[in-house]
Amino acid sequence: MSDNERSGSTVDDDLSLPKATVQKLINEMMPDDVVCAKDTRDLLIDCCVEFIHLIASESNEICEKETKKTIAGEHVLASLKALGYEDYVEEVDDVFKEHKKQQKDRDKKSTRLEKTGISEEELLRQQELLFAQSRQKFEAQNQ
Structure with a gap:
């Protein structure tokens, strides 16, 4: 018998959202004169x-129907539509597009760095040199 079986919990009991973060969101959303009980916060977390x-x-079912192995953003969008959450699709799609754009920008930066042909050790040496020069300027200004 596993520890989870003995304690009566399941694997899903280990999956949750950070209570402090949820509490912060609740506090931001609620009027100042309204207090949210911990039981209410915990119920909200369970619902989420x-x-x-x-x-x-x-999303997984849609993914499997398409004989894909990895759930993609498009599968999540399709699942929102299939479950009747059409009102959220546009906003989720906007966030998804922004995420993809940020990911491309990050990939470009790493590719640009690789194209320089400078080793990581040389870059670190140059960085230390720039820090030293900056410290010298700062110390000269303060004297």
């Missing part, structure tokens, strides 16, 4: 986790 499971499960 259940929603995530629902979307992930539907």
